[in-house]
Structures are given as C-alpha cells and as structure tokens.
Amino acid sequence: MPAQPRVLVVGASLAGLRSAEQLRSAGHTGPITVVGAEPYLPYNRPPLSKDVLADQRATTAADLAGRLAFRRRASTADVEFRLGEPVASADLADGVLVTVAGRSLSYDGLVVATGLRPRRLAVPGPLDGRHVLRTVEDCQALREAILTRPQHVVVIGAGFIGCETAATLRSLGHAVTVIEPAGPPMARVVGATLAAAVQRHHERTGIRFVIGAGVIAFTGTDRLTGVLLDTGEEIPADVVVEAVGSVCNTEWLAGNGLDLSDGVLTDNQLHTGSARPTVATGDIVRFPNPLFDDTPRRVEHWSTPTDTAKRAAATLVALLAGEEPAPVVFAPVPSFWSDQGDLRFQSFGSPALGDEVRVEEGNPEHLAGGLLATYHHAGRHLGTLAINLTADRQRELRAAFAAPVPTV
Missing domain, CATH: 3.30.390.30 (FAD/NAD-linked reductase, C-terminal dimerisation domain)
Known part of the structure; x- marks a missing residue:
C-alpha cells in the first residue's frame, strides 16, 4: 500500500490548529506535522490586550499560554507539533523546508499559516521600556513593567490593539497617552465621524489623545524617559506600547515565485499556484472575496483562521488526490469584535x-x-x-x- 501523503502546517497559532482539524474533517488520514516558532501549543491571543493584561496576579508566560491554550479535537490527537523551531527557508518545488536549527522536513502538501508579527518603529533612542503586544511573552513583559506602581504609559497607534491596550491600562490606574499620526482612533475602519466619537468617549475616561503627530525619537539613556514628536513636544513615558501595525511572516518563502508583496497571494480556493500542493490560511493569506469584489485582500479578523482553514483543507485534500478543488465560491463574512473599557x-x-x-x-x-x-x-x-x-x-x-x- 502506498504511503499516505504527508502534510506540513507551518504556523502553530489558531490558523495552524484549525488547518490540522479541517484536514482531518476533509478526509486526510495521512501524517500531519504542525511547525511553530513559539514554544507553546496554539493559544488564544485576543485576551492578551484585555483581561489577561488586567490580571496582575504573579504568573509566567508559560502559565499564560497554558491558561489560554485551545482545546484540541480528538481527531487531531495524532497530529505532531514541532514547537520553538521556526522555519528558515522553503523549496516548494522539491517539497522541503529547513528550520533555523538546520533540520530538513519533507512534505507532499503544505499549509502556510505563519501569520504576523508586530511592526516596530525605526526611530532612535533606548530600547528598554518599549513593548509590543502579540505573544504571551509580550504580555508578560508588559505586565511586569506596570506591576509595581502607576506608570506614565504612551501607546503609539490608535487601532484596535492600541485602543484596547490603552483602555485596559487606564482601568488599572495608569496615566495613558495615545499617539496617532493618521487621525482619530480606528478611523480607517469605522469612519471619521464615529472615530471622533470613540475618541471623545475614551477621553472622558482620562485617556489623552495626540492626533496628527508622528514619533521621531525616544528620549533617555539606558532606558526611555519620553517620546519626542515631530511637533517638538516631548511626552514623558515610563512605558511605551507600539501598536503600529503588523508585518507578514513570509521571509521563509522567498525565492519560490510567490507574490509576497502583502502576505501570500492565492486564488479564491486559497491555492498559491505552486506545482506541489500549497495553500495558505489565516491573516497571512491575500485572496479575492466575491462577497465584495475581485480584489485580493488580507483580513486580520478573528473569523479568518477558521473560515480559511476549512476552504484551504478542502482544496489541499483534492490536490493531493490529483483532483481539482470543488467549484464552490469561497465568500466568507469577515467579522471582528473589540472590547475597549x-x-x-x-x-x-x-x-x-x-x-x-x-x-x-x-x-x-x-x-x-x-x-x-x-x-x-x-x-x-x-x-x-x-x-x-x-x-x-x-x-x-x-x-x-x-x-x-x-x-x-
């Protein structure tokens, strides 16, 4: 009997977990290996900017990851998880990945689910005191920074993560200033009128907003003491949270002929077009959604991993069987939520x-x-x-x- 096709899922967050689950649901019985950069099993990230950040009980990043871990379905009990070893490069033609430790992994089918990492500001100044919020390590570091006493916190970026974090920190008694050069909070998504209303609401809770100014430097010597704006104003800061967007984790795919200009471009079936079956899932995939138009877009919403995993799994199982994916239009309804105070x-x-x-x-x-x-x-x-x-x-x-x- 010929060996069952081996599938590698690169990325061990929600998209990777859902991809493994949906591969089993779609009928794949062969081996599945999920490769992750973090040393933890897939866990729930949205609480990191809200109740987990607000909970000041002593803990560790590992404790947080365990508390937030997703429950795995019985169908994935035999799925192998290789954690704490990111993939460094890929040869999609030969079906071989190489990890940062130099380990080679071969496959018949590939799921790209490596997601995003926080963008960092490229401005001069000390690094100590600067934080982002994406992983349990990020959350634990920020918790420790604000634990001992009220702080002057500057949040750079007034998107959803920035506003959630600002609201949480303000509820803990910290003085919070939000800097956003592009306009009122979340204006790109909710529109100018409602963005201004959201700003006024948060200002009534004591959050200060500085709109229209950019950050040009962090002041201080060994540790930051303030944020210098292009207006000349310096805002005192004990802690800075950078919430200025994300970068797609696609570097390991370079050199394979894929369009990586903004995530991973696929067709509506989430197939990359590679000769060896390769699909993409989660907030890294850029695909056309006919619910709106034919323009490929990435969607960084909570619903995206589950929606894309189901479609990608069906596509990959068909391709591994030498068949064309079922001609069903993939038109998921994007959805998100955000708790801010x-x-x-x-x-x-x-x-x-x-x-x-x-x-x-x-x-x-x-x-x-x-x-x-x-x-x-x-x-x-x-x-x-x-x-x-x-x-x-x-x-x-x-x-x-x-x-x-x-x-x-």
Whole structure:
C-alpha cells in the first residue's frame, strides 16, 4: 500500500490548529506535522490586550499560554507539533523546508499559516521600556513593567490593539497617552465621524489623545524617559506600547515565485499556484472575496483562521488526490469584535470598503447606550458596526451578510 501523503502546517497559532482539524474533517488520514516558532501549543491571543493584561496576579508566560491554550479535537490527537523551531527557508518545488536549527522536513502538501508579527518603529533612542503586544511573552513583559506602581504609559497607534491596550491600562490606574499620526482612533475602519466619537468617549475616561503627530525619537539613556514628536513636544513615558501595525511572516518563502508583496497571494480556493500542493490560511493569506469584489485582500479578523482553514483543507485534500478543488465560491463574512473599557464593538462585512456611513440607531455622543452603523459604497451595503448591542441583535446583523453565493 502506498504511503499516505504527508502534510506540513507551518504556523502553530489558531490558523495552524484549525488547518490540522479541517484536514482531518476533509478526509486526510495521512501524517500531519504542525511547525511553530513559539514554544507553546496554539493559544488564544485576543485576551492578551484585555483581561489577561488586567490580571496582575504573579504568573509566567508559560502559565499564560497554558491558561489560554485551545482545546484540541480528538481527531487531531495524532497530529505532531514541532514547537520553538521556526522555519528558515522553503523549496516548494522539491517539497522541503529547513528550520533555523538546520533540520530538513519533507512534505507532499503544505499549509502556510505563519501569520504576523508586530511592526516596530525605526526611530532612535533606548530600547528598554518599549513593548509590543502579540505573544504571551509580550504580555508578560508588559505586565511586569506596570506591576509595581502607576506608570506614565504612551501607546503609539490608535487601532484596535492600541485602543484596547490603552483602555485596559487606564482601568488599572495608569496615566495613558495615545499617539496617532493618521487621525482619530480606528478611523480607517469605522469612519471619521464615529472615530471622533470613540475618541471623545475614551477621553472622558482620562485617556489623552495626540492626533496628527508622528514619533521621531525616544528620549533617555539606558532606558526611555519620553517620546519626542515631530511637533517638538516631548511626552514623558515610563512605558511605551507600539501598536503600529503588523508585518507578514513570509521571509521563509522567498525565492519560490510567490507574490509576497502583502502576505501570500492565492486564488479564491486559497491555492498559491505552486506545482506541489500549497495553500495558505489565516491573516497571512491575500485572496479575492466575491462577497465584495475581485480584489485580493488580507483580513486580520478573528473569523479568518477558521473560515480559511476549512476552504484551504478542502482544496489541499483534492490536490493531493490529483483532483481539482470543488467549484464552490469561497465568500466568507469577515467579522471582528473589540472590547475597549465599557464599549464592545462587533463588526460584520467590511466597513473599511464603504465611503458612506449611516447611523441607523443610537447617538454617537452616547456610545455606551448602543449604536448601529452601516457602511455603503455605490448603494451597496458592505459592512455593519454594532456597539453595545445584544447578542441576539448581533446574530441578526451577521445573518444579513450570510446570503449564499452561487457556484461557479
């Protein structure tokens, strides 16, 4: 009997775990190995900027990873996890990966699920006191930095991670300043009007915002003492959190003819086009979603790993069997949530693609009381944003985007 095809999943976060689970669900019975850069089994990241950061009980990064670990399905009990050993390079033609330790791993099918890492500011100044928030090590380092006494904290970046972190730190009694050169918080996603309303809401809790100024340096000698802006202002800081976006972990794929200009470009079936079966999942994959248009985009939302893993697994199983993937259009509904103090944001669709915002319910000056906004372009409803609405109402809103897309 011929050997069953071997699948390697590179990336041991949620996308990698869901990919292994969906491969089993799609009928793959051969060996699966998940290779991860971190030394921990897949764990839940969103709480790191919220309740885990707020919990000041003594712990370690390993404890946090164990507390946040996902429960594995019984079908993946035989999946091998190689952890703490990132992949350094890949030969997609020969089906061989090489880890940073020099270990070679061969495969018949490949799942790319290496995700993102935080972008860092390239400005001069001391490194001590600068933090990012992506991993349990990042969270533990920030927890330790703020544990002993109230701090002056500067959060650079007013996206979702920046605002979540700022709200959490403010709730712990720290003085928090948020710097955002591009405009009010989350403006790219929620639009200028609601972004200004979100800023006013957070300002009422004591968070200071500096909008329109850029960071040019960190001051201090061995440890930072402040943040210098291009306006000439220096903001005192004991701790800085850089929340200025992400970088795709694609360097290990260089030299294989893939489009890595923004993540990994695939077709609608999440196939990279490589001769040896290769698919991509999670927030690293850039694919066209006909729910909106034919432009390939990456989606950095909580729903993305699960949605893409299911489609990618079906594609890979078909390719390994020498078959064409089933001609089913892949049109997932993007969704995300964000908890910021007493505000819970829930979004469906893609509000950022709209250029018209309609406040359907509620008052932007009283966001805590509930608000519903819809986002449109050329008459099409492309996204919905709910703030502090009930779970039942949120399910109704999601269903509005769940209309079936025809088979090709």
